[in-house]
Amino acid sequence: MSEPAILLTALAVLLGLARVFGAVAAKLGQPAVVGEITCGLVIGAVGWRVQVHVGGTLDALAQFGLILFLFGAGGRLAPSVRSVKTALVPALGATVVPFGLGALLALWLAGRHAPAGHLVFVLFAAAAMAVTAFPLLARILAERDMLCSGDGRRALSAAAITDALAWTALAFVAGSLHGSRVWTLALLVPVLLVLYFLSKPWFGALLSRLSRPATVVIPLACLSAAATDAIGLHAALGAFLCGVAIGPSAAVAEPVGSVLVPLFFVLVGRKVELSGITPLLAVETVVIIVVAVLGKSGGAYLGARAAGEPRRSALVFATLMNTRGVTELVFLGIGLDLGVIDGGFYAAMVVMALVTTAMTGPLLNRMPLWDKVC
Template sequence: MTTGVHANEDLLFSVLIQLIIMIGAARALNIVARRLGQPGAVGEIIAGLMLGPSLLGALAPDLSISLFGASPAPAITIISQIGLTLLMFQIGSEFEFGHLESPQHRKGAALIAAASVLVPLAGGLALGWITAPILAPGIDPTLYALFFGNALAITALPILGRILAQFGLTDKPVGVVAISAAAVNDVAGWVMLASISALAAARFSGGALALQLAGIGTLLVLARFVLAPLASRLVAAFPTTGGRIDPTLMAAMLALVFGLAICTYKLGIFAIFGGFLGGLIMHRHTGFVAAWKGQVGGFVLVFFLPVFFTYTGLRTNLLGLGPEDLSWLAVVLAVAILAKILPVYGAARLAGYTPAESAVLGSLMNTRALMELIVLNIGRDLGVIPPNVFTMLVVMAVVTTIMAGPLLKSLLPRTGHIIPRGVEA
């Protein structure tokens, strides 16, 4: 018994040390990124990568092992996933989807979602087929190409939400259209990922995919016609007063979010989308949303998100590319960027948005960030993405995210939008 107590204390000590380093590094790089005119999330992403084998593990491998071990500890893994689920709830709850009542915005979100999935998917499939014998010998070319296409189609919903918040776009039509299109984009991407994973494991069947889609549809119907009215009754029974959420209501909301996360996990589109769906259910209750942001939101961003970034960084090695891979990296970057920005721009223009607004939407949908890194780690675990291609796609994810800040600072003033102080520098 004593030995078990000491083991628990040792684990707690190790996790606390890791949390101090993660939170401190993320906050420091957040400040640096903002002073350089980048979204703070970019600095936090870089901090996570720096704590992994890309920097700390390369410069001081013994120190890295002593601090973080050879792989992320289960406690850190669980904390990161809980944090991401809560962030998705916050993102869903903070957006004013009433803008989608406009036919133009509904049309725009639908067209942009389709363009942001289909064109990068096609480009990735083509690039995958071309590079399979060169970059991925010995790997099934069909699975490799499918995964390559899926990787290029992803848009990073959580980071996109943070960028929109930082640039003051959360309640603007262009922001709402972007986050709506990104949500559809990512659901499609996760469904494709689940199908490719099943195919890689020789478990794919058309019936299984149809059942999955039916399950997703059923969950959406239940959320709209059962859970939303139930949430409204709870908010009425336990009203938010003085900017504080009643503890019973907060407990109920946490149970709702985590329950929805279980449902989406079982449906094969990952737990974090349950959090986003929970946010959509609650977004109309503005008093609750404001109180949640004040009581919980800051803690989620400062504590949970750095853990998630570091968890991913510990599994990512950006030093794996050799000189011979750099030309292919340039091709991957070109295809990934052009296959997102150009079709989204065209779809937005078709929906009636101005050239400047269309360019903003293209820049936003090009953001991939760490959602991409999650997908890539799954592909590597499945054995369908070799290490060199994995690294190229990681670089692509980081570059497309870093691009967002400069592009938005250049384009947003042309739409008449005033960039908030602290971002415009």
């Protein structure tokens, strides 16, 4: 069989299995990404392999899907930034507390899981603990008709703030690995200036007059991703920032991204070495889950109460902010690619992301009904 035939067959099999596992997860009341990661775990456990060249092409396609996915996610994030003031205090609670607890936990783990040094590991692990899955959160809110509720808007705005801070920390981590963080971030300035001009109304008006805006915005997403990759940061950062700049027009990339991004999550699951989970790593995983839940939910609850929210709204907010899902997995994948974390910590954090994501639906089902405003 020729190499293109092998590639197309492997792509069809992986995407088909991802769809099946995702559908099963949805039937169980879980996000499809839980099923897609599980699919990758199963594939890795049975030892399924492809030719080296084919595997490299699959990884490239998965990365392209990730770029388009984060580009669209950035576009969805942009409108929520307009209402961040009302969610600032709750967001700080949902960011500072898990970040602090994550840093303390990382100090304990650094001796065993920090291949690139303790400082970057602690900063990365703390930021990873603070992440909220903004795109998945929006999907959960839409499925439950909560997008128009006060609880939903507050959670989305807080997730926007939290993830912006986490991605900023990731930029520092990535830049510090290339010898001069200051110069790396300085090279980011012209990229940000270009994106600033693209965020102006004139560019949105130009896109609205095009019959096929995807032919413009997708290449821009790729160029932005290539620019951040070329200066030593991760390509995903550029795609995300480009989506934030362009705004809702980035949604035209979602059809392609939605087809390919399951491949990324299947390959994410495949990277988890289940055979390498030792009793010590199992204990560390349990501790990570406990600290993640207490830090994120506890910090979010305290932040909401400090902002004057009633107990019920604070509980709903804490439950929603505990959702890690897709964003956490992307974050971890970048950390693994950068060499900031090792395979053991990666596996433990993937399990944490799946557990905290799986908790959201059942916990929301036990919450009192919320007021809808639309």
